[in-house]
Amino acid sequence: MFILIVGAGRVGSAVAKRALEAGHEVSVLDSDPLSHERLDKDQSTSWEDAGGRFTVAQALEVDGLVEAGIEQADVFLAATSGDNTNLVIAQLAQRRFKVPRVVVRVADPGRAAWYAEQGLLTICPTQIAIDQAEREALAS
C-alpha cells in the first residue's frame, strides 16, 4: 500500500515509521524541513535510505501534495497540528484526488463527531483522553 502522511509531528512520524517497517510505501509531507529529524530518530538508517519519501511543502499547496504522491496514494493521513488544515486537506484528498481511505486527526471533539457523520474517518485524541480519564477516574 502507498500511504501519504501530512504532518511529521509525534503522531505522523511514528505512524510513518511503523508503516515503513510493515513494508508499505510511505511518503511524508511537512512544511518544516527540520521535522525530518523525527523520521530518522532511533533508526539505524536514514529515512530515505530505508525507502521513505519526504517532501517539504505547505499542506494546502496542491503542487506539494502531488509531488508527495497524493494521486497514487491508497491511504491519506492528515496529522498536522492544525484541525482546520487537517479537515481541509482531508476533504481535498477525498473529493479531488479520490484517495480510497482518508484518515484525519481532529482535536476538537465537536467537529470530529460532525465530520465523521459526513463520511470522514476522524480520530479525536481529545475524545480518547476524555474517555480514558473518565474510565480511570470513575473506576472503583
Add this chain to the structure above:
Amino acid sequence: MYVIIAGAGKVGWNLARELIAKDREVTLIESDHRRYRVVEEELEHAVQYGDATELWVLERAGIQRADLVIAVTGDDEDNILICQVAKEKYGLERIVARVNNPRNLQHFKLLGVQPAVSATDLILRLIEHEVPEYGLVQLLALEEEHLEIIELEVGQGAPAAGRRVQDVVLPDGSLIISVLRNGAGFVPKADSVIEAGDQVLLILDPGLEGDITPQFADNGTALSDG
C-alpha cells in the same frame, strides 16, 4: 437581518461597523483575546470572544437564527470550514468567505464555499481597470449563472464606432447593456450610436470575449488580431 462575522481584523471590524450603522444586527467573533478587548471597547456586546471554527462558539453566537455568515479571518482553512459548517450543518443559504491566498480559491470552490472574495484579485482587477492591457476589463463573473460583464473601450476606427447598437456585429449570447460617455452612463437603445472613445459594458456567456473584442478595437489592433 442577523449577520455573524468571524474574524475581527481590519476587514471584519469595519464590516461590523458598517452593518451596525445600517441597523443590522451583528455578532463579531474574535479568537485573539487582546484583539477582542480592543474591539470590545467600541462594539461592546456585538463582539464575542472565541474560535469561530468551533461549533459551540457559532451556536453561542446564535448561528441557528443567522441569515448570513461572513468569514474574514486571516486563515483560509478557517474561513473555508466556518462557511462549510454554516451551510451544511446549520443550513444557511448565504455565506461570504474571504480568500487570503488566491491560490487557495480552488479549495473554496471544491468544498462549495461561494462566494469567496479575494482582496488580491479585487486589487488586481482595479489595476487592470486603471491600466487596461487589452482594452477589456472583466467587471463581474457570475459563475453559478455562467455570465460575465466586461468593459471595453471603443477604439478609433473600430468596426462598432459610428454604428447603431443594432448594427454592431455581436455573437449570440452577448448584449450591450450600458455606454459610458464623457463621465456619464446610459442604457442604449437599438438606434443609439456608439462613438469612438465610449466605454461599453457588455453581458455575455463566458468565452465569447474573443469574438467581441475585434468589434471595439481600433483598426490596427483588429487587423493584427487577424
